[in-house]
Amino acid sequence: MKDDKKLYTISVYTENNIGLLNRISAIFQRRHINIESLNTSISEIPDVSRFTVVVRITESQVKKIIGQIAKQVEVIKAFYHTDDEIIYQESAIFKIASELLFEERQIQNIVKESHSRIVTVNKEFFVIEKSGRRSEIDELFENLKPFGIMQFSRSGRIAVSKDKMKISKVLNAFKH
Amino acid sequence: MKKNQVTKVRNTQTDQPRTSKRSQMKKSIHISGSEAVVRCLIEEGVDVLYGYPGGAIMPVYDELYKFQDHIHHVLTRHEQGATHAAQGYARISGRVGVAMATSGPGATNLVTGIADAQIDSTPLVCITGQVASHLLGSDAFQETDIVGISTPVTKWNHQITKASEIPEVMAKAFYIARSGRPGPVLIDITKDAQFEEFDFSYEKCKGVRSYNPVPVATENSLKSAADIINSAKKPMIVWGQGVILGKAEKNLIEMIEKTGIPAAWTILGASAIPTSHPLNVGMVGMHGNYGPNVLTNECDVLIAIGMRFDDRVTGNLDSYAKQAKVIHLEIDPAEVDKNVKTDVAIIGDARDSLRRLTPLLREKEHKEWLSKFTEFYKVEFETVIDADINPTKEGLTMGEVIKEINSCTNGDAAVVTDVGQHQMIACRYAKFTQTKSNITSGGLGTMGFALPAAIGAKMAEPEREVIAVIGDGGYQMTIQELGTIFQQRCAVKIVVLNNEYLGMVRQWQQLFFDKRYASTEMTNPDFVKIAEGYSIQSKRVSRREDLAPAVAEMVASDQAYFLEVCIEKEDNVFPMIPTGASVSDIRLE
Numbered sequence: 001m002k003d004d005k006k007l008y009t010i011s012v013y014t015e016n017n018i019g020l021l022n023r024i025s026a027i028f029q030r031r032h033i034n035i036e037s038l039n040t041s042i043s044e045i046p047d048v049s050r051f052t053v054v055v056r057i058t059e060s061q062v063k064k065i066i067g068q069i070a071k072q073v074e075v076i077k078a079f080y081h082t083d084d085e086i087i088y089q090e091s092a093i094f095k096i097a098s099e100l101l102f103e104e105r106q107i108q109n110i111v112k113e114s115h116s117r118i119v120t121v122n123k124e125f126f127v128i129e130k131s132g133r134r135s136e137i138d139e140l141f142e143n144l145k146p147f148g149i150m151q152f153s154r155s156g157r158i159a160v161s162k163d164k165m166k167i168s169k170v171l172n173a174f175k176h
Numbered sequence: 177m178k179k180n181q182v183t184k185v186r187n188t189q190t191d192q193p194r195t196s197k198r199s200q201m202k203k204s205i206h207i208s209g210s211e212a213v214v215r216c217l218i219e220e221g222v223d224v225l226y227g228y229p230g231g232a233i234m235p236v237y238d239e240l241y242k243f244q245d246h247i248h249h250v251l252t253r254h255e256q257g258a259t260h261a262a263q264g265y266a267r268i269s270g271r272v273g274v275a276m277a278t279s280g281p282g283a284t285n286l287v288t289g290i291a292d293a294q295i296d297s298t299p300l301v302c303i304t305g306q307v308a309s310h311l312l313g314s315d316a317f318q319e320t321d322i323v324g325i326s327t328p329v330t331k332w333n334h335q336i337t338k339a340s341e342i343p344e345v346m347a348k349a350f351y352i353a354r355s356g357r358p359g360p361v362l363i364d365i366t367k368d369a370q371f372e373e374f375d376f377s378y379e380k381c382k383g384v385r386s387y388n389p390v391p392v393a394t395e396n397s398l399k400s401a402a403d404i405i406n407s408a409k410k411p412m413i414v415w416g417q418g419v420i421l422g423k424a425e426k427n428l429i430e431m432i433e434k435t436g437i438p439a440a441w442t443i444l445g446a447s448a449i450p451t452s453h454p455l456n457v458g459m460v461g462m463h464g465n466y467g468p469n470v471l472t473n474e475c476d477v478l479i480a481i482g483m484r485f486d487d488r489v490t491g492n493l494d495s496y497a498k499q500a501k502v503i504h505l506e507i508d509p510a511e512v513d514k515n516v517k518t519d520v521a522i523i524g525d526a527r528d529s530l531r532r533l534t535p536l537l538r539e540k541e542h543k544e545w546l547s548k549f550t551e552f553y554k555v556e557f558e559t560v561i562d563a564d565i566n567p568t569k570e571g572l573t574m575g576e577v578i579k580e581i582n583s584c585t586n587g588d589a590a591v592v593t594d595v596g597q598h599q600m601i602a603c604r605y606a607k608f609t610q611t612k613s614n615i616t617s618g619g620l621g622t623m624g625f626a627l628p629a630a631i632g633a634k635m636a637e638p639e640r641e642v643i644a645v646i647g648d649g650g651y652q653m654t655i656q657e658l659g660t661i662f663q664q665r666c667a668v669k670i671v672v673l674n675n676e677y678l679g680m681v682r683q684w685q686q687l688f689f690d691k692r693y694a695s696t697e698m699t700n701p702d703f704v705k706i707a708e709g710y711s712i713q714s715k716r717v718s719r720r721e722d723l724a725p726a727v728a729e730m731v732a733s734d735q736a737y738f739l740e741v742c743i744e745k746e747d748n749v750f751p752m753i754p755t756g757a758s759v760s761d762i763r764l765e
Contacts, residue, residue, distance in 0.1 A: 015386050019323055019333070026328045067510030073332040073352055076386040171385060 007036070008062045008080045009088060009159045012051040013043055013167050015074040024051060024075075027068045033057055037090075039156035045171065048076060054157045077167045081159070088159035091131045093119065094144055095151035098126050104147055114140045125150060204375040209339030210235035212376045213303065213365065214243050216346035219378045222274050224265065224635050226250045226258035226628075228285075230278025231318060233305030235370035250635070250664055253656035255282050257628035259289020260654070263298050264632030267615045268590055268640070270423070272299040272353050273632060279306045280318030283364070284325065288622055290360045291329040295619030296444060297421060299358035301349045302326075308368040309337040323364050331359030339372035343379070351381035356389025357508045358421060391509065393524030393532065401503045401520045402536035404477055410545045411437045412468070412475035412500075414460050414489070417444035417618075418482015418507060422526035425449060425611045428481065431534045436541040438549050440468035442483050444618040447608035451587065457549040461489040462753045463600040466560075466762060467552030469753065472497050473760040474548075481505045482526045485515040486619065495758035505529045559764045560750050565605060571744030572720060574601040574673050580724055581643060581671070582607045584731040589641040590615060590633055592668075594626035594650035597679035600749045602645045624653030630668040631660055641669070641731065648674040648700055655706065661736050662710040669730050670712075670738045672703055675745045683748045707738035714738035 014020055021040065028035055036054040043050035055062070062080045069078040098121060100107055111118060116130035130140050137154060207215070213236050217225065227249060229237040240249045252258040255277040262273030273293075277286050283304040293300045307316040323335045332352045334345050342365070349361040405411055419428050425448045432439050432449075438457040439449065449456050458465030460472065469491075472478065478500040483489070490496045493515060504511075504518040505526055512521040522529045564575030578601060581589065587607035593599040593616040608614060615633055617625035630644035651672050661668060682696040707714035713733060717726045723741065730737040751762045 018335070019327065022324060023327050030328060064510070064514055067512075067514070071508065071510045073384060073387045170388075 003058045003060060005056050005058055007054060007056050007083060009083070009086055009157060010051070010053040010055065010062070010066065010069070010078060010080045011159065011161065011165065012053070012069055012078045013045070013076040013165070014049045014051060015076070016047060016049040017074050020049075020072075020074050021051075023072055024053075024069060027065060028053075028055065031061070031065070033061070033065070037156035039158050041158070045167070048167075048171075052156060052158055077165070077170055079161065079165055081161055085163065086159040086161050088133075088157050089131050090134055090137060090155055090157050091129065092137045092140070092152065092154040094128045094130070094140070094149055095125050096128065096144065097148060097150060098122065098124055100147050101126050107144070107147060110140070110143045114143070116140060204377040206373055207376050208235065208239075208370065209342050209365065209372050209374065210370040211239045212339060212342040212374070213346065213370070214239040214247065215376065216343060216378060217274065218243065218246055219380070220272070220346070220350045222247060222272070224248045224250060225274035225276055226252050226261040226265075226632065227276030228252060228255050228258060228278070228282055230282045230305065232279035232307055232367050233276060233282070233303075233370075235367065236276070236303070236305065236365075249276075250631075250660065252628060253659045254654065255285030256288050256624065257631075257654055257657045257660065259286050259293065259300065259302065260622075260625050260628035261632035261635075261657075261660070262300050262302075263289060263293050263296075263625075264592060264615055264629030265636040266293075266298050266300060266632075267629070268612050268633040268642075269636040270421075270612065271636065272301055272350055274301050274303070276303045277305070278318065279304060279322070280320045282318075283320055283322035286362075287326060287329065290326055290362065292617050292620040292622045292625065293360040294329045294331065296617065297358050297417060298360065299353040300360035301353050302360060302362045304362065304364045305370070306335065306364045306366045309366040310368070312366070322362065326362045329360070330362050333362040333364070335364040335366070336369050337366045339369050339374040342369070343376060344381075347379060347381040348384060352384065352387070390507065390525050391523045393505075393522045393529045397520055397522045398529070398533050398536060401522055401533060404501050404503060404520060405435065405437075405479065406538045408477035410475045411435070411477040411479060411542070412471060413437050413439035413479045413481060414442065414468070414472070414483055415439060415445045415448060415481040416442040416483025418505070418526045419445055419448040420611055422482060422507065424482070424525075424527035424530050427527050427530035427534065429453070431530050431537065434534055434539050435537050436543075436546070437479070438468075438542065438546050440465070442486070442489050442618075443603050443614070443616060445483060446603055446606075446614035448611050450609050451607040452609075455546070457546075458553070459603060460759070461486075462491070463604065463749050463751065465553065465604070466556035466751050466764065467549040469751070469759040469762045470552060471548060473499065473758065475500050477501050477503065479503045479505070480516075481530070482507070484511045487515070490515060491753045491757055491759045491761075495760070505533075556751065556764065564601070569744070571747075572718065572723060572741060573747060574598050574743055575605050576720075577671065577673060577723065577727070577741050577743070578602050578605040578645070580727040581645075581731075584727050585641055585643070589613070589643045590637070592616065592626050592630040592633055592642060592644040594646045595621045595623045596647045596650060597675075597683065597747070597749050598645055598647045598673045600680075623650035626650060627654045627670065628657045628660070630670070631657060631664070631666050634666050634668045635664070638667075643669040643671060645671045645673065647679060648672055648676060648698060648703075649678040651703070652700075658707065658710045658712060662712065665735070667733075667735050669733070670707075670736070671730070672738070672740045673743050674700065674703070674740055675743050675747070676700055677745060679747075680749070682746070686746070686748070688754075703740045704738070712736045712738050714740070716740040716742065718742035
């Protein structure tokens with residue numbers, strides 16, 4: 001079915017202005033669309049910000065959403081991609097009691113096998129960082145859960161597209 | 177008054193250079209933020225603004241006092257009236273309307289008008305005062321997050337906390353409000369920024385890098401559209417306000433006269449082409465004309481120009497023009513394929529697109545096809561229109577009032593309507609000879625719009641006859657603006673069609689809720705006495721023989737005039753496309 005819901009990654013290049021996050025998220029809220037994840041950062045272009053928004057909607061919905069986002073005055077350009085059109089990652093950190101690292105040898109194996117990284121260790125806790133697909137982070141979470149996770153936090157998806165995002169053209173066209 | 181050295185500005189916002197002042201302004205002067213705000217308005221050619229003072233905007237009002245020879249501030253009786261007046265000003269003139277309010281409740285009272293301007297693409301700049309920047313977020317007196325509140329209903333908004341931002345942001349505000357698909361912009365200025373002094377100079381905004389207001393239609397899209405139109409046997413045009421906003425009225429007439437294509441209009445497109453034009457086949461939509469609605473589902477090519485396929489226009493989308501190829505001329509790419517899938521989208525300004533499209537079209541006549549519209553009109557006339565405008569029953573009808581206005585004004589008046597039955601009747605029967613003459617709240621359907629909007633319209637075009645036609649319900653939502661009319665000596669003509677009901681809701685209750693008239697009956701005050709309280713000449717009419725002389729007297733008056741017409745209580749507006757029905761299932765009774 002053409003109109004099935006799918007995971008779409010929306011990338012938005014914008015000016016860096018107060019209130020723009022509100023303006024963009026309102027576009028989803030108004031249509032009763034839940035945002036799966038949202039990340040904002042600088043982009044490859046100086047003074048240009050980049051939003052990465054993940055939503056589960058139909059293609060016709062995502063096209064309309066892109067139109068509404070692109071139309072905002074401070075949005076330079078907006079794109080949408082399916083998972084196979086992008087390279088994407090999430091990052092997660094786990095805080096775990098230090099004694100486990102030494103008492104439960106299994107933990108060391110989990111860290112090694114999951115290709116995660118120990119960021120810091122002190123007397124009370126240690127912190128593991130894992131970047132990758134959502135499923136890999138979920139797996140690590142499940143594996144560590146039995147030992148007790150003191151704190152957990154995961155970032156929104158960040159993504160780059162396989163194809164070019166032609167945004168320099170838009171910026172170059174503006175001579176001011 | 178030493179600071180007050182700006183030369184008198186013309187009553188326009190054209191791009192004509194004002195050289196002497198320009199060069200004078202280029203040199204920076206050391207002034208306060210609040211003076212800068214007023215100077216920016218003057219630089220943008222603003223001659224009138226509407227607003228209401230209060231604590232957080234007082235420094236700007238102090239400057240407005242000093243500059244009152246250059247810019248006229250109109251005190252409305254409620255901030256909502258200020259936005260609607262600014263809308264009326266913008267809609268009749270094409271210039272940017274300006275409204276001003278204080279923080280907190282002043283700002284929130286603007287919101288309805290801003291939302292109305294957003295959905296009806298009306299260029300507005302709204303300026304609100306805000307608590308001092310060090311108090312932001314502290315729940316200070318009259319603090320409200322107006323930037324947050326207005327975000328979903330503005331084209332752009334911005335908060336200024338430093339005086340030095342004022343010139344650039346104000347210039348951007350006007351540029352964004354008026355360019356491309358117009359819309360409302362809100363600028364919130366903290367009180368400390370209004371007091372702060374800085375070196376002021378002004379330069380108009382020429383562009384914003386992230387914003388491309390006027391896309392240029394591609395040659396390919398024009399050629400593809402021309403191919404489809406040239407081979408069409410039953411083409412039909414539906415135009416909207418984009419034709420008026422894009423100043424494309426003449427281009428549209430040229431196009432239809434060359435191609436012989438029947439053209440219908442949406443409520444906001446009304447008056448772009450004279451009502452009497454032989455190819456003007458009437459209004460589409462829920463209470464539009466019979467022919468254009470039914471024939472939307474028979475045409476082979478539907479050419480939509482500067483319209484957005486609102487649900488009140490299309491009825492059920494699953495059965496809307498499915499047989500037709502759809503060509504959409506539209507300035508806003510987000511409107512393309514939003515509601516109706518198009519075969520060819522011509523994304524650009526209506527005037528430019530039509531100017532380039534018409535030469536590619538073949539001269540044609542569609543006599544047989546056009547005669548279908550005439551046949552449908554005959555049916556509609558016999559079953560609906562005749563009884564509406566030439567009634568023989570005892571009670572007065574809304575239709576005959578509009579007919580009387582038509583004959584007294586020769587169709588030259590601008591008709592400002594509110595929302596409801598009277599609005600549909602006025603749009604159906606008003607005859608227009610010139611563009612920008614139908615001023616109404618279309619998309620948002622804001623009751624209370626008409627009275628203040630009529631004030632703005634009359635002040636923008638004092639030479640024009642401006643007649644507000646309002647229902648008794650909507651009238652009472654902004655009735656306090658009679659005070660503005662009184663104080664400003666604004667010569668608007670007010671016609672209240674009084675059926676002592678919220679008529680449109682009552683009609684729906686009759687048709688779809690088994691006549692359970694829940695909270696739609698109104699016990700009204702003596703409207704004539706109220707008008708008299710404001711020294712507005714007024715009259716009440718309830719008999720047919722008194723109607724024509726009263727309308728004539730009203731039109732002849734060179735001052736404000738209030739006319740209450742007591743009409744039949746339970747008249748309905750037909751034709752009607754019930755919600756969820758197809759345009760071709762339009763009901764005549």
